[in-house]
Amino acid sequence: MASSSGRRLNINNINPHVRAAKYAVRGELAVKSEEYRASLQTGSSDLPFTQVISANIGNPQQLDQKPLTFFRQVLSILENPALLEKGDVLVNDLGYKPDVLERAERLLKQVGSVGAYSASNGVPAIRQSIADFLERRDGFPANQADIYLSAGASSGVNTLLHIICADEKSGILVPIPQYPLYTASLSVLNATCVPYLLDESKNWGTDLGTIKAAYEKAKAEGTDVRAIVIINPGNPTGASLSEEDIRAVIEFARQERLVILADEVYQTNVFIGEFISFKRMLRQMQKEKPGVYDNVELASLHSVSKGMVGECGHRGGYFELVNFDPAVQAEIYKFVSIMLCAPVIGQCLVELMVNPPKPGEPSYELYKKEYDAIFYGLKERATALHKAFEQMEGVECGTPQGSMYLFPTIKLPPKAAEAAAAEGRTPDEFYCMRLLEATGICVVPGSGFGQKQGTLHFRTTFLAPGTEWVGSMVKFHKEFMDKYR
């Protein structure tokens, strides 16, 4: 009895669409940075830096950001409801305010055990709380039946793309640069990504002429373009869209019958102006011209991972469907049922996010203080980083507007491009790899998000504490430019 030859699965016969997918945020650079981190922890490294700065991923609590106290106190009770029997100890000895206990008690009543599956689309009372939040935010009604809890926004995007894409001809307009979840998911689904460039000269806003041209080109090639993705505030760009841009996209979606996928997970990370939701603008336009926009389908996504909440590890999020066909919603319900439900403690965190302590409530003061400190801390670091970029030769970057990222252009000397080619890398990859090796700072090359032909960028978060690392980036850049000049 001899062994049949070889394993069944190898790189050449597994799902080619998975193989084709690219996801640079956790790619080679990220893996290498983790190796460096492990090496530094052993204490025996001879690396030219003493710590790794993970500026490659929007993971606030891995860095400086502390969880909001009210949220975590409530969650601690949800995990151990027996604590409620010792309410006096919680209040007198552990500093829990009465509204923490009340909220936990209410959620437990609504949820049952956080260890039980919820309804496939989420706990009904949590969906209602989200609907209430959306009404307050937008000034238009929201229906809990149109809300679907998800394991972070990524899982929501996965669901929506699964429903929308019928075959390989199905096309989705995706902004470039983009968060690579979109292109990776479309690869796996074997559907068509229809890229449209954002306008760097307008602080990475949407340009309708560019979108139309991309749409027409794809249509001429036989692509059945079905939806348009908008990431607002932008990832990786940090852009924050104007009302005018949003209206233009909605009008275009109406004309061409495109579903709008509005990735709005950075809605509280806005430094200039205010966040305007697609839902609010769509309802506003429906009100202004009754009947005209009633068939414009919008799915809007949000998450506990970003903003001042920053609870990525809890995998909480939701999406709201607007103007969708009920029969299509029933298929979405069935699809999410196959994975049973979103993590229930994450669902509870969504509830806390959309319904935080109000002025006058016992936990409000601390909540507000913590929230503001995070907000202004992010803004301050964004500004410091932006100032550093202004000093760096060949680096250009618009004023920080929102999200957690800056996405500067870098102009590198021809010699650097040659050295990169010799290593089989793109120049931006080459630059980011040298940066990591020299300073321990991990950023993501622009090619991981897509960028206009002939341009180079990188994405950095501004989450890492301190400013020392910004200084070492400036120093590295000067040496790099001098070396390859």
Add this chain to the structure above:
Amino acid sequence: MASSSGRRLNINNINPHVRAAKYAVRGELAVKSEEYRASLQTGSSDLPFTQVISANIGNPQQLDQKPLTFFRQVLSILENPALLEKGDVLVNDLGYKPDVLERAERLLKQVGSVGAYSASNGVPAIRQSIADFLERRDGFPANQADIYLSAGASSGVNTLLHIICADEKSGILVPIPQYPLYTASLSVLNATCVPYLLDESKNWGTDLGTIKAAYEKAKAEGTDVRAIVIINPGNPTGASLSEEDIRAVIEFARQERLVILADEVYQTNVFIGEFISFKRMLRQMQKEKPGVYDNVELASLHSVSKGMVGECGHRGGYFELVNFDPAVQAEIYKFVSIMLCAPVIGQCLVELMVNPPKPGEPSYELYKKEYDAIFYGLKERATALHKAFEQMEGVECGTPQGSMYLFPTIKLPPKAAEAAAAEGRTPDEFYCMRLLEATGICVVPGSGFGQKQGTLHFRTTFLAPGTEWVGSMVKFHKEFMDKYR
């Protein structure tokens, strides 16, 4: 400006593979049972029962099962690490044992914040703890690099099927009856389900002749059969496989070069004999005949949702890969990266499950007491339900062996089949619908899992507390049989 006609998405143009997927566990009966529950809560219903018994889904904590105290105490600290600063209060006033604090402290050191993303495949130290558990369980080494944390086992199955299925010709052998996750996921992937019948006469064991016949038939039809799914202990059948059956499957997988997907989420729910893992048998066979089985690829899945843990809502799980090609594993890593990571608090719960308090440790006694009470409670209710089935005319059911389910055969009179046809239902659906309407007991018809042509079954959990509902099922059955005799 007129509205463009109609919405973009309708039931006829969305992804046909999602539309084709069936997932009865949360289908029409489940939805109706929730409507009844809501109606009962208003207090104004005229239903002929006073409560809904959700015996359709293995959701222990929705019913009687209480979370294990040690686990939830640790989780409460992970959610609010500030509690560790008040260790004396936790111990003296809240009854937390010192090992609860120690475990929480250690996990926090390993994990960082549970609000941060972990590595895509899970927290390294948690993977190591799982590897240690597998070594203890099986007596063979396990490598943390081969372990992938997942959002419950369902998400792990989704990952593995995505990798294995390359196109619509890719076939997976799936037991019938089966948990519909498999057929639903294969529908969505547009790959081929190759059903093989389990042998009801052998207490739902695997029959190699039947498997071979299904395999050969599919091969002859041009299907590229790549893997075989085994659910052990069985869902919905409750079967527990013998060493002989497991060896036969491994040998067959070797001969035909099939990947084995071993769904072992009910591994602690075994009432007769002991659980034998596929990993242990594969390593044993590799040891007995060196070199012969080294290319047999096995993926084994486990979860915190079932067993005495019963923490479905936390969406925790993992899979271990054995004998996989490293290049294929790298693609799996990339695939799971797109969804970032499994819920981190769920990962911690996996760690607690595989590494519970040991004899002599402060929390052991209570843990053991709670664990045993759940185990024997399940066994007792399974026996009571089985006894009830023995009294019911035309109902046959093997002795409960494991998992959380019984899957009796029901033989219904021809008149019942006629009445079902008149409603456009299969006879088992008809029976289950009448049962729900008459008693509030929700079970799942056998057709939701697949069953041998000409046979009828239903699946019921034995999680619901009390025995009153069992009595009302017996009463309903008698009336049903009398009516349609």
